[in-house]
Amino acid sequence: MEGLGINLPSLLAQIVNFAILLGILYLVAYKPIMRMLDERSRRIKESMEQTEEIKQQVEKAEEEFKKRIEQAGRKGQEIIDQAVLTGEEVGQKVRAEAKKEAEALLARARAEIRRERDEVIDELRQEFADLTILAAGKVIEQSLDKEAHRQLIDRVLEESTELKKG
Amino acid sequence: MPERRILGVRRPFFFGIIVLLLALGVISLLSGALGRSFLGDIGLPSWLIVESPQPQLPPEEIFSVLGFSITNTMLTAWLTIAILGGIFYAATRKMKLVPSRLQTMLEAAIGWLLSFCEDIAGKENGRRFFPLVATLFLFVLANAWLSLFPGYGSILVTNAHGETVHLLRGANTDINLPLALALTSFVMVEYWGLKSVGVFRYLKKFFNAGRFIGGVRQVFRGKVKEGLGGLVNGAIDVFIGFIELLSEFVRILSFTFRLFGNMTGGEILLLMMLFLAPFVLAIPFYGLELLVGFIQALIFGGLTLVFATIAVTPHTEEAH
Structure with missing residues (x-):
């Protein structure tokens, strides 16, 4: 043992040295470097996960966007169809109204015509009666009781249906 | 026309260096022990002559404090500790997520060691x-590599006893250091084994007399045939346990002498080469010693890791 140089104090001192070195390295090397390595790998993992997440989000957003566009297209078509329909309806309504109005106008015009004709007929009858009385007076040369004659003629006219108010 | 360059230096410069190295090699052959034994003394100045080294195994005392002798290997161990601590302190003082050059280098080293541990012992045990x-x-690596620096083994001082001794000597070449490391390794391995597996289960690996006692019992009960079988198997168990126990302790010796022998041998090899041919020709052996230092460090750390892994793995009973 002496030849090799083993002695207890040196041995103990070297064990202590080693323990001290372990302590120092633990404090200045292992702990901070391991923390840093872990931190870095954590960050890398995190950012990779984030990338994945963002990718998924983008995909989802794109899908959503496509869906929206499709929806919007469909809706636009619908609105156009609706408008066409409404237009047709409105047209029909307008046409119907115009027709009605025209008919009403026509009816009124007809009524007017009839009224005027009646008036004319009345007038004619009046004149005819007067003329008749006059003519009869002339023919018989005597003045008839004017009132009695009128009544007579009116009765005759009433009986004849051809000149009745229509 | 661009200048021709060899290994990044101008051609004349390169050949100058080659010539210088050759000249140094010739001088080293002449002044070394080899040349002198063949040619005799040819009148070279005395400062070129390297004296025959007298390697001795025990470290030399430089001075003593309160009766405790500070040897040259103790001094270099402290130097190693200071240098390792200093480098790592400088690298980790201001740690950054985007590291500096030194930080990257040491982080790579530590990361390599960490993954080495985790690969062999598993994630949790590896970290332990x-x-x-x-x-x-x-420690082993730094001791080995630092001892290759000039100044180790060449600075002489006179100690309190009036002896001329080397101031610095590779710390691994003092048997106390490998022994201290081996003992530490042994104690920690056994501690981890006892703690992880449990005291009784762990010790059962070494003192496994269960089947032997069972065999004795059966013999006393008169079942001689079965009893004898139990006795034989039990005896084998006991013997294997004894060998296992012995091998645990033999590890201390093998750890100690492997490192001590390699490092001391390497140092003596370098001294002898310097003695035989002082310049140039010893350079390859320095390269060799770099490799040996690395391998010894890896073996010391790696074997400790493997032994610890074996110790914490529960000893499973074989199915009978």
Whole structure:
């Protein structure tokens, strides 16, 4: 043992040295470097996960966007169809109204015509009666009781249906 | 026309260096022990002559404090500790997520050691063993590589006893240091084994007399045939346990002498080469010693790791 140089104090001192070195390295090397390595790998993992997440989000957003566009297209078509329909309806309504109005106008015009004709007929009858009385007076040369004659003629006219108010 | 360059230096410069190295090699052959034994003394100045080294195994005392002798290997161990601590302190003082050059380098080293531990012992146990394994590796490696610096083994001082001694000597070449490391490794391995597996289950690996006692019982009950079988198997168990126990302790010796022998041998090899041919020709052996230092450090750390892994793995009963 002496030849090799083993002695207890040196041995103990070297064990202590080693323990001290372990302590120092633990404090200045292992702990901070391991923390840093872990931190870095954590960050890398995190950012990779984030990338994945963002990718998924983008995909989802794109899908959503496509869906929206499709929806919007469909809706636009619908609105156009609706408008066409409404237009047709409105047209029909307008046409119907115009027709009605025209008919009403026509009816009124007809009524007017009839009224005027009646008036004319009345007038004619009046004149005819007067003329008749006059003519009869002339023919018989005597003045008839004017009132009695009128009544007579009116009765005759009433009986004849051809000149009745229509 | 661009200048021709060899290995990044101008051609004349390169050949100058080659010539210088050759000249140094010739001088070293002449002044070394080899040349002198063949040619005799040819009148070279005395400062070129390297004296025959007288290697001795025990470290030399430089001075003593309160009766405790500070040897040259103790001094270099402290130097190693200071240098390792200093480098790592400088690298980790201001740690950044985007690291500096030094930080990257040491982080790579530590990361390599950490993944080495985790690969062999598993994630959790690897982290548990890591500080010891890494410290063993770094300490042995730094001791080995620092002892290759000039100044180790060449600065002479006179100590209190009037002897002329080397001021610095590779710390690994003092048997106390490998022994201290081996004992530490042994104690920690056994501690981890006892703690993880449980005291009784762990010790059962070494003192496994269960089947032997069972065999004795059966013999006394008169079942001689079965009893004898139990006795034989039990005896084998006991014997294997004894060998296992012995091998645990033999590890201390093998750890100690492997490192001590390699490092001391390497140092003596370098001294002898310097003695035989002082310049140039010893350079390859320095390269060899770099490799040996690395391998020894890796073996010391790696074996400790493997032994610790074996110790914490529960000893499963074989099915009978």
